[in-house]
Amino acid sequence: MSFPTSDDVWPFARDSAQPLLPPPRFAELRDEGLVEVKMYDGAPAVLATKYADIRDILMSDAVSSDGTLPNFPYVSDATRANRGERRTFDRLDPPIHDEHRAMLASNFTQKRIRELRPFVEEVVSNLLDEMEKANGSADFVTMFAQPIPAQIICRLLGLPLTDAPFFFDRIHIWTNDQGNPDDIVKATAELLEYFDQLIDERIGAEGSDIITGLVNKQLVPGHISRPQLLLTFHLLLIAGFDTTTNMIGLGTLLLLRNPDAWRELVETEDPELVPSAVEELLRFLSVAHSTHIRLARGPIPVGHQLIPAGAGILAPQGAGNHDPAQFPDPDTLDIHRDARGHLAFGAGVHQCLGQQLARLELNVVFSLLPKRFPDLQLDVPFDELPFRPNSMVYGVESMPVRW
Amino acid sequence: MASTINGERISVLEDKCIGAGNCVDAAEKYFDQDDDTAKVVLLRDVVEPGDGDSVRRAVNVCPVAAILLNSSGA
Numbered sequence: 001m002s003f004p005t006s007d008d009v010w011p012f013a014r015d016s017a018q019p020l021l022p023p024p025r026f027a028e029l030r031d032e033g034l035v036e037v038k039m040y041d042g043a044p045a046v047l048a049t050k051y052a053d054i055r056d057i058l059m060s061d062a063v064s065s066d067g068t069l070p071n072f073p074y075v076s077d078a079t080r081a082n083r084g085e086r087r088t089f090d091r092l093d094p095p096i097h098d099e100h101r102a103m104l105a106s107n108f109t110q111k112r113i114r115e116l117r118p119f120v121e122e123v124v125s126n127l128l129d130e131m132e133k134a135n136g137s138a139d140f141v142t143m144f145a146q147p148i149p150a151q152i153i154c155r156l157l158g159l160p161l162t163d164a165p166f167f168f169d170r171i172h173i174w175t176n177d178q179g180n181p182d183d184i185v186k187a188t189a190e191l192l193e194y195f196d197q198l199i200d201e202r203i204g205a206e207g208s209d210i211i212t213g214l215v216n217k218q219l220v221p222g223h224i225s226r227p228q229l230l231l232t233f234h235l236l237l238i239a240g241f242d243t244t245t246n247m248i249g250l251g252t253l254l255l256l257r258n259p260d261a262w263r264e265l266v267e268t269e270d271p272e273l274v275p276s277a278v279e280e281l282l283r284f285l286s287v288a289h290s291t292h293i294r295l296a297r298g299p300i301p302v303g304h305q306l307i308p309a310g311a312g313i314l315a316p317q318g319a320g321n322h323d324p325a326q327f328p329d330p331d332t333l334d335i336h337r338d339a340r341g342h343l344a345f346g347a348g349v350h351q352c353l354g355q356q357l358a359r360l361e362l363n364v365v366f367s368l369l370p371k372r373f374p375d376l377q378l379d380v381p382f383d384e385l386p387f388r389p390n391s392m393v394y395g396v397e398s399m400p401v402r403w
Numbered sequence: 404m405a406s407t408i409n410g411e412r413i414s415v416l417e418d419k420c421i422g423a424g425n426c427v428d429a430a431e432k433y434f435d436q437d438d439d440t441a442k443v444v445l446l447r448d449v450v451e452p453g454d455g456d457s458v459r460r461a462v463n464v465c466p467v468a469a470i471l472l473n474s475s476g477a
């Protein structure tokens with residue numbers, strides 16, 4: 001390849017003094033344009049750090065997400081184990097990707113998601129009531145950030161909430177990019193077995209949940225195979241639980257680190273401010289910090305350059321979202337900036353299917369939480385918080401707060 | 404210039420659309436989604452005065468570049 005080569009091994013580390021920012025190496029390399037870095041096994045991959053380049057790559061017709069292709073880059077043996085053979089539609093290319101995604105899409109239209117608002121408000125209000133009873137302090141993650149998406153996904157999929165601990169446990173194992181590959185394979189098998197039994201129960205059943213709908217409208221008439229449907233359920237569960245949890249946790253943390261922004265949300269009467277703040281939190285945090293790995297199926301034009309067919313590609317959303325050419329003063333949180341157009345949900349055909357739901361959840365959280373707990377603050381020093389650098393989705397394990 | 408696209412014609416590439424719904428959020432007056440397929444439905448195809456920014460916004464937030472603008476009708 002004809003790109004400047006760097007000795008850097010992917011993934012880059014964050015600065016431990018600035019754990020809410022993407023790795024500082026992005027900013028150092030950005031002026032170089034595309035560069036070649038090494039994966040853990042020594043394989044080369046092309047890294048993009050400019051917003052425009054990352055968008056070009058993710059939106060290209062020649063880019064592939066198919067992890068079974070030769071030379072597809074991996075960050076560890078663990079990710080090879082959990083993503084290699086798992087052909088959920090986030091790892092499939094068009095046209096099969098589009099077919100599988102389309103089976104779900106009607107559940108996530110703007111209209112359907114807007115109809116869920118009263119339900120989401122009820123879930124969040126009830127959890128805030130619970131928190132109020134907790135005598136002035138709590139772990140924000142287990143008390144609030146986790147149960148919100150858990151209750152919502154369980155309701156959408158028609159799963160009993162009592163099984164949420166089982167899901168959390170398996171998802172936690174599954175999303176550890178440096179975990180033990182055997183454990184990861186086992187966690188996947190257990191989730192798939194759970195869904196396999198569920199399919200039998202739902203055949204012929206009545207119900208408006210997504211699983212019952214897919215079983216009876218897609219599986220029974222033969223539009224999708226049973227193994228493929230199991231993978232779709234697995235994807236929905238993983239994608240919907242952990243991402244939103246970490247946006248609620250880190251989003252709250254970032255606001256508490258920016259007291260002026262927090263105050264504004266406490267005091268605002270402007271219905272436009274929370275949606276704008278939510279987009280800025282998504283941009284700034286870019287929690288899906290490992291969903292940017294691709295392979296060039298054919299040559300990919302990027303700016304004035306060309307990534308050759310067969311090259312492994314890294315197009316990290318966090319780097320694009322902190323490109324000063326797109327977002328001036330990118331490392332400053334500015335809840336008034338127009339952050340729409342950020343890459344936190346990806347770009348191209350794989351752009352997040354659940355994004356309108358995630359936006360709804362975050363909008364309800366950041367409308368209600370600051371007003372109910374205006375004096376919320378961290379109950380441990382910031383630098384003692386247990387961040388999760390090795391997790392597929394960035395976040396904190398726990399976050400003690402008081403009020 | 405951003406706000407001088409009055410009269411431009413909007414067209415959508417339904418085959419490309421993945422039903423992300425971002426265009427609906429950006430310019431509800433122009434875009435909706437089909438209830439069954441989630442694909443974009445164009446509600447009107449000529450940009451009206453004052454709507455330039457929101458339509459351009461929809462073009463920009465579409466993840467698959469499925470919304471096109473052309474000025475030939477202007």
Ligand code: HEM
Nearest residue numbers: 089090239240243244247288291345346350352353354358
């Ligand atoms: C703030 C929360 C969320 C963030 C930051 C997020 C981020 C992302 C990103 C970056 C991708 C693209 C992956 C890639 O390009 O390989 C993605 C895909 C996806 N997300 Fe989300 N997501 C969130 C919430 C959700 C929710 C709530 C759901 C479902 C209920 C969901 C379901 C999916 C699915 C199914 C895909 C695969 C789409 C495809 O490949 O076509 N996500 N998400």
Ligand code: SF4
Nearest residue numbers: 420421423424426465
């Ligand atoms: S934003 Fe693009 S992909 Fe999404 S519904 Fe509109 S046209 Fe379709």
